[in-house]
Amino acid sequence: MTTNKKDVLLDVRDLTVQFGSRRRPFTAVNHINFQIYRGETFGVVGESGSGKTTIGRAIIRINPTATGDIIYDGQKINGRISKALDKEVTRKIQMIFQDPMASLNERAKVDYIVAEGLLNLPKRLSKEERARIVSEALDSVGLLPEFASRFPHEFSGGQRQRIGVARAMVMGPEFIIADEPISALDVSIRAQVLNLMAKLQRERGLTYLFISHDLSVTRFICDRIAVVHKGVIVELAETEELFRHPLHPYTQALLSAIPMPDPERERHKVLKVYDPSVHDYSADTPSFQEIRPGHFIWANGKELKEYEQQFQS
Amino acid sequence: MDEKTILSVENLNVKFRLRGETLHAIRDISLDVYKGESLAIVGESGSGKSVFTKTFLGLLDSNGFLDGGHIYFRPDPEDPDKTVDLASFTTEKEWLTIRGKQIAMIMQDPMTSLNPLKTIGAQIVETVLLHHKISKEEAHERAIHLLTDVGITEPERRAKQYPHEFSGGMRQRVVIAIALACGPRILICDEPTTALDVTIQAQILKLIRDLQKKYQLTTIYITHDLGVVANVADRIAVMYAGDIIEVAKCDELFYDPRHPYTWALLSSLPQLGVKGEDLYSIQGTPPSLHQEIHGDAFAPRNPYALNIDFIERPPFFEVTPTHKARTWLLDPRAPKVDPPHYIQKLAERRSRS
Numbered sequence: 013m014t015t016n017k018k019d020v021l022l023d024v025r026d027l028t029v030q031f032g033s034r035r036r037p038f039t040a041v042n043h044i045n046f047q048i049y050r051g052e053t054f055g056v057v058g059e060s061g062s063g064k065t066t067i068g069r070a071i072i073r074i075n076p077t078a079t080g081d082i083i084y085d086g087q088k089i090n091g092r093i094s095k096a097l098d099k100e101v102t103r104k105i106q107m108i109f110q111d112p113m114a115s116l117n118e119r120a121k122v123d124y125i126v127a128e129g130l131l132n133l134p135k136r137l138s139k140e141e142r143a144r145i146v147s148e149a150l151d152s153v154g155l156l157p158e159f160a161s162r163f164p165h166e167f168s169g170g171q172r173q174r175i176g177v178a179r180a181m182v183m184g185p186e187f188i189i190a191d192e193p194i195s196a197l198d199v200s201i202r203a204q205v206l207n208l209m210a211k212l213q214r215e216r217g218l219t220y221l222f223i224s225h226d227l228s229v230t231r232f233i234c235d236r237i238a239v240v241h242k243g244v245i246v247e248l249a250e251t252e253e254l255f256r257h258p259l260h261p262y263t264q265a266l267l268s269a270i271p272m273p274d275p276e277r278e279r280h281k282v283l284k285v286y287d288p289s290v291h292d293y294s295a296d297t298p299s300f301q302e303i304r305p306g307h308f309i310w311a312n313g314k315e316l317k318e319y320e321q322q323f324q325s
Numbered sequence: 326m327d328e329k330t331i332l333s334v335e336n337l338n339v340k341f342r343l344r345g346e347t348l349h350a351i352r353d354i355s356l357d358v359y360k361g362e363s364l365a366i367v368g369e370s371g372s373g374k375s376v377f378t379k380t381f382l383g384l385l386d387s388n389g390f391l392d393g394g395h396i397y398f399r400p401d402p403e404d405p406d407k408t409v410d411l412a413s414f415t416t417e418k419e420w421l422t423i424r425g426k427q428i429a430m431i432m433q434d435p436m437t438s439l440n441p442l443k444t445i446g447a448q449i450v451e452t453v454l455l456h457h458k459i460s461k462e463e464a465h466e467r468a469i470h471l472l473t474d475v476g477i478t479e480p481e482r483r484a485k486q487y488p489h490e491f492s493g494g495m496r497q498r499v500v501i502a503i504a505l506a507c508g509p510r511i512l513i514c515d516e517p518t519t520a521l522d523v524t525i526q527a528q529i530l531k532l533i534r535d536l537q538k539k540y541q542l543t544t545i546y547i548t549h550d551l552g553v554v555a556n557v558a559d560r561i562a563v564m565y566a567g568d569i570i571e572v573a574k575c576d577e578l579f580y581d582p583r584h585p586y587t588w589a590l591l592s593s594l595p596q597l598g599v600k601g602e603d604l605y606s607i608q609g610t611p612p613s614l615h616q617e618i619h620g621d622a623f624a625p626r627n628p629y630a631l632n633i634d635f636i637e638r639p640p641f642f643e644v645t646p647t648h649k650a651r652t653w654l655l656d657p658r659a660p661k662v663d664p665p666h667y668i669q670k671l672a673e674r675r676s677r678s
Contacts, residue, residue, distance in 0.1 A: 059522040060493065168610065169370070198369045198549050203593035203606035210603065225522050228552070232595040232604070251600075269527040271552045273594050274674065275575045278556030283527050 021187060021219050022048040022071065027080035027090075029063070029070050040066045042243040043080070045300055048187075053213070053220040055234030055251070057227055057266065063243040064223050068189040071221070072105050073098070084187070099134065106180035110192035112172035116164040122175055123160035126150065129183045149178040152215075153208060170201035177208060181216075191223045206233060228270045231255060236306075239263045241286075245300065249307040259309050259319045262286045291315070326397050328405060331543055332358040332381065332511065337394035337412070339376055339385070339567075348614050350376050350389070352567040358511070358543060363534075365546040365554040365575075367590070368564035371611055374547045377564070378513050381411060381428055383420040400427055402510070426456055429509035433516040435496035439488040445472075445499050446484030449506055456507040471502040474539070476532055494525035498532065505540065512537070515547045530557050552594050555579060560647070563587050566612050566622035573648035580672045582664070583642075583650040585630075586623045592667040605667065621652065629654060629662050 029041040040063045048054045058064040069075045071082055073089065082090040089101050106129075109115035116125055126146045130137055137145070147157035153174040164172060173193065180188055190209070194202040210233065212218055224230050230237055231251055238248040239262065247260040258264045265286035272278055291298070296312040303309050303319055311319060326333045339351035350373045358364055368374040379385055381396060396411035400423070414420055432438045440448055449468035450461065457464070465484075472480035475498040488496060497517065504512060514533060518526035534557060537544050548554055554561060554575070561578045563571045563586065571584040582588055591597065592605035609626040612618055621627070624634035631653050633639075642655035654662055663669070 059524060199551065199590065200369055200593050200607045202595065203604040206595065207603045207606055227523065228596045232598045232600060265524055269524045270596070271523075271527070271550075271555065272596055273552045273555050273579060273591060274671065275555045275579050276674075281556060283531060285528070286524075 019050040020047045021050040021085060022221075023081075023083040024067075024071070025081045025083070027067070027070060027082065028078040029066050029075050030078040037078075039078075040243050041070065044240075044243075044245045046238055046245060046248060048219060048221060050219055051213075051217055052235040053222055053233055055222045055224060055230035055237040056240055057224055057230055057237055058240035059225060061242075062240045064225075064240050065191055066243075067240070068107070068191050068221060068223050072107055072189055073101060099132070102132070103129075103183050104185055105187045105189065106183055106185040108173075108176050108180050108188060108190040108193045111196045112169055112176050113196065115176055116172060118164055120163075121160065122150075122162055122164070125164070125175060126160070126179050126182050129179065145182060146178075149182040150175075152181060152212065153178045168201075169197050170204055173197060173201075173205050174208065177205070177212070181212065185218070187219045187221070189221045189223070192225070193222075194229065195224070195226070202229075209233070226270075227266055239266065242288075244310055245308070246310040247308065253304075253307055257307070257323065259303070259307075259322060260311075261290060326357075326399075326408060329359045330357045331360040331399050333395075333397040334358075335395045335397070337377075337380065337396065338392040339373075339380060339389060340392045341386070341389045343388065343615075346615050349617075350567050350614060351380070352618070353394075354567075354569050356562060356569060356572070358545065359560075361541060361543055362559045363537060363544040363546065363557055365548060365558035365561045366564060367548055367551055367554060367561060369549055369611060372564040373567040374564050375515055378430070378515065378545060378547060381511075381513065382424050382430060383411070383414055383417075384424075384430075398423070398427070425452070425507045425509065427509055428511040428513065429504040429507070430513040430515060431497075431500055431504050431517050434520045435493055435500050436520065438500050439496060441488050444485055444487055445491070449484075449499075449503055452503050452506040467506070468502075471505060472499070474505070474536065475499070475502045477502075493521055494529060497521065497525075497529055501529075501532065501536070505536065508540070509542070511543045511545065513545045513547070516549070517546070518553065519548070519550075526553070533557070551579075551590055552596055563590070566618065567614060568622060568651070570621075570623065570652070571650040573644070573650075577645065577648045581644070581648075582668060583644055583648075583655060584623075584652045585627045585654070587650075588664050588668050589626075591671070592665055597667050597671070605665065631659060 024044060024046050027041060027044050028039060030037040030039050032038045056064045056067060066075055070077050077090045081088050123146050126149055127142050130142055146160055150157055150159060155174055194205050197205060222230060222234055234251050236250050237254050238245045241262045247263045258267050265284040268282060268284040293312060296314055298310050298312040300308055300310050301316060309319060334354060334356045337351055337354045341348040341350055366374045391412050394412055397408045398411050399405060399408055401407050446468050449471060450464045453464040453467050468484060469480045472484060477483050477498055491499065518529050521529060533544060546554060546557060558575050560574055562569050565586050571587050582591060589607045595604060598604045607626055612622055620636050621634040621639055624630040633653050639651045639653045641649040641651050643649045653659055
């Protein structure tokens with residue numbers, strides 16, 4: 013991807029998502045900003061409870077937003093929007109879920125699971141057309157068309173996740189939110205699903221939002237990564253930049269925890285634990301700032317100076 | 326069974342009866358576990374790694390049974406000559422002398438292995454009282470002590486709380502405390518960190534390692550992720566389709582693996598992948614264990630398979646005294662095959678450091 017001309021597909025501005033009663037709200041996502049470019053894979057990394065899934069669900073209109081705008085392809089898609097736009101968004105943005113054992117309807121056959129989204133299209137498709145689209149979708153994810161008449165329990169975990177991918181692809185989406193799509197899978201199956209996602213991206217020019225807690229996987233497939241901690245993006249940079257110059261202590265803690273298949277290196281590994289109390293935000297409040305082109309960090313004025321010094325040294 | 330060995334498995338076979346068919350889940354495995362070591366058993370789901378270790382505790386599902394083989398265990402550290410054969414145990418009473426007291430197990434998911442209706446303290450006390458004849462107060466003291474050991478701060482207050490008030494990592498710590506409550510000598514950790522975040526995973530693995538030293542435990546890790554075991558295991562056994570296909574010391578397995586399946590497992594790790602290229606992935610699916618397997622079970626998926634791999638099961642070839650692999654490629658008559666380039670890269674990295 014060329015760096016000078018980037019086409020913003022999704023622009024998230026000052027997004028906040030709250031849960032609970034209005035009197036005692038719990039803020040899951042706190043005033044975050046980021047942009048996703050067309051054709052890239054954007055990673056969101058964080059621990060469980062950090063709000064990474066909520067970000068994805070807010071974009072796809074499952075969780076209502078409290079403040080901020082989500083601009084998709086020049087149009088605001090959060091809050092109150094017209095029914096037509098809502099349908100368009102549902103078609104263009106699709107989701108792949110974490111656990112293929114739980115995300116498929118156990119009582120439906122594969123052809124129904126894959127075709128369900130098509131029933132929602134404004135134009136009614138004939139049975140034959142639908143069958144053709146389903147078998148194409150199955151073929152594109154490496155499954156045989158005759159699997160359409162089977163039930164989910166007849167498949168292995170990797171095959172089920174392929175069905176999940178086919179279900180998303182059948183709508184002809186532009187943007188896919190993949191929420192931990194490989195965490196529940198075996199290592200060898202992970203490779204297959206990752207390769208499949210990369211292949212579909214090449215063939216169809218898809219844009220991915222890849223949500224994960226595992227930095228080693230995101231390093232492999234993401235172009236840029238945002239690190240989320242307690243509903244705040246603490247650092248955002250291009251993948252290699254983030255791995256070479258992790259600035260925020262939380263990013264450093266995450267990086268130090270990646271298990272490596274290399275005993276020599278593992279023996280000398282120093283585990284960093286993130287302690288939020290190292291920040292003194294009482295007087296000087298932090299904000300999200302660009303420290304180098306494309307490298308953003310959540311810091312206050314004093315910290316920003318320290319981080320800049322790290323770059324110089 | 327020599328002196329260092331605490332548990333010795335000989336020619337173990339496990340079968341399951343399933344809808345009138347028999348499924349051969351563990352196919353003639355022999356393995357020694359040494360005192361004080363940490364051994365990792367690695368394999369895909371369905372390879373039989375959990376079933377294998379469940380036989381040490383008599384926890385097989387009711388349709389499963391041992392079909393030949395022995396599991397010798399040394400129950401008394403003071404008396405090294407005494408051994409019992411766990412494979413001959415039939416009654417629950419016999420198992421209670423082993424389960425918890427001698428061999429304890431940590432399950433995969435800390436969300437489901439605790440009782441949600443009882444406080445953490447009560448659950449530990451319960452386990453302590455089951456195995457030791459001490460008063461309730463003493464048991465409570467012990468529980469507090471255990472919670473401190475597993476790194477839970479304010480143990481007195483935390484002991485009065487219920488599982489839902491703990492985070493996933495903290496719950497796994499409690500599960501470890503319960504497993505240690507009766508002073509076991511072998512601790513089996515079945516995917517102890519798969520349900521946890523990366524940062525918590527590293528902390529839990531470190532905790533288990535520290536406890537292993539403190540209590541002089543022998544630990545057996547079960548996992549599907551080779552990336553995780555590099556820093557915890559002394560030795561690694563790789564399982565495929567109910568058989569151990571390679572056993573080696575940790576360094577030997579990562580830097581000089583010999584079985585094509587181990588190559589494939591290592592190559593498919595995203596940590597070793599090159600961006601923009603496809604990750605190596607194993608073609609096909611593991612064989613069905615309903616049918617008799619001839620030859621090397623991995624042969625149909627193995628690009629390096631020889632003709633004999635389809636006919637005769639390879640024996641263990643010794644690479645070094647601590648490293649052996651079940652593949653015909655190690656036979657002196659076999660053609661020389663270079664491992665895939667991912668593996669060579671790993672080995673190079675080592676020679677540089």
